[in-house]
Amino acid sequence: MTGILGAVLIGGRSSRFGSDKAQAMFGDRSLAEHAAAALKPFVQEVVMIGGEAVPDLPGPGLGPLGGIAAALDWGASRGFRCVLTIGCDMPRVPDEVFETLLHRAPAYCSDAPVLGLWPSALGAHLLSYLEVGGDRSVRGWARAVGAIPIASDVVIPNVNTRDDLMAL
Numbered sequence: 001m002t003g004i005l006g007a008v009l010i011g012g013r014s015s016r017f018g019s020d021k022a023q024a025m026f027g028d029r030s031l032a033e034h035a036a037a038a039l040k041p042f043v044q045e046v047v048m049i050g051g052e053a054v055p056d057l058p059g060p061g062l063g064p065l066g067g068i069a070a071a072l073d074w075g076a077s078r079g080f081r082c083v084l085t086i087g088c089d090m091p092r093v094p095d096e097v098f099e100t101l102l103h104r105a106p107a108y109c110s111d112a113p114v115l116g117l118w119p120s121a122l123g124a125h126l127l128s129y130l131e132v133g134g135d136r137s138v139r140g141w142a143r144a145v146g147a148i149p150i151a152s153d154v155v156i157p158n159v160n161t162r163d164d165l166m167a168l
Helices: 031-042 064-077 095-101 120-132 138-144 162-167
Strands: 002-009 045-049 080-087 107-109 112-119 148-150
Touching (some): 002 031, 002 064, 031 045, 031 080, 031 095, 045 064, 064 080, 064 112, 064 138, 080 120, 095 107, 095 112, 095 148, 107 138, 112 120, 112 138, 120 138
Parallel strands (some): 002 045, 002 080, 107 148
Antiparallel strands (some): 080 112, 107 112
16 A cells, blocks of 8 residues: 545535535635645645545535545555545645644544544445444544544634635
8 A cells, every 4th residue: 555645525515605615716726726735745646526526425415424435435446545635625724734643543633524634444434334324424433433633723714605715
């Protein structure tokens, strides 16, 4: 197995935003491109997960866990040891958060749980977890696999609405 895959989750409904927030412009790049750029120094490759790019698993409508499941499957099938995930709506993440996550796997940011480092081998577990139903939150699954919550020393901006984007 090789190193770490970076996965930007772009498949959400963007219902509070009003349009596809992954493609919303922030400066000269889309939010998804900003998230990918934040990952790039810490991973060997970056992939967009969700929508038509790499579809959520086992299907759409499962929230971030469907995206994480697809990312783990994509990473495992290409020989990546771990997957570092980020939401497309997180254009500014301090390098220190990534550096801390990279020393522990599985681990996630307790303030923004979609931001996490997951061993690719957990993909089958996540698919089973989703089939059983129950708690579909990232935190719920993270607890189920014993992931370590990592607190950030700074607030990580999350863009859910157009007002959030304008505030950045």
